[in-house]
Amino acid sequence: MDKLDILKKWVEESDRIVFFGGAGVSTESGIADFRSVDGLYRQKFEYPPEVIISHSFYARKPEYFFNFYREKMLPLGFEPNITHQVLARWEAEGRLSAVVTQNIDGLHQKAGSQHVLELHGSVLRNYCTRCHKFHSAEFVKESTGIPRCNCGGIVKPDVVLYEESLNQDTIEQSVDAISKADLLIVAGTSLTVYPAAGLINYFQGNRLVLINRDETPYDYQANLVFHQSLGEIFAQL
């Protein structure tokens, strides 16, 4: 049996699949990732991107942060691709228990997935840091300089910046889903951002599948590895 047939068989036999994904899941929707050859980290900016999207930079230079965020990190108007769609279908069929994602683009929900654990938050939620009023992503996109609420407070995206901690409840739910999974598919992630990447160590099964164009530090732990595009694989599932 070739690798793809094995994966198909495992999917058919599963009813607690967990999909753990990253920016590579959305590149085929047109959203750049961080670490591919045309990713954000290979482009030249005045400061390295990981510095700009850190909490201390946000606190020191909020206007610069928001200009970068609006231009490079606010993916509006994109549509889910075949990978998002197949995952939503598996959930509806009762095969998949959770999507754990490092993405902040909301495309899994747009494709119809219900149980999505967003480790790094979402650009679709924005709150005033003073009165906590909700603001849409369009509000932030259309703002100039520092986005401000009617009360004068800064409107901050509900996105986890470097140096900020992850939501404890989301971590606990992710650990719970991963530890109970009968098939864990890890895909479209360089597995270099912690603590998110470490969560896959909670998997207790022996069907760990890794799908990523580039090699990852976890390839050696996987039971099946595909160095291919997600779209190529998911179009056949």
Ligand code: CNA
């Ligand atoms: P990353 O470090 O940029 O890694 C992405 C990985 O995906 C790379 O190893 C690529 O080889 C691989 N890849 C890219 N496209 C495909 C494809 N079509 N098929 C298969 N593999 C592919 O991204 P991570 O998610 O690992 O890093 C974590 C960061 C990136 C998170 O904090 C995210 O919030 C952040 N991010 C999110 C988005 C988004 O929400 N769409 C976009 C850019 C960055």
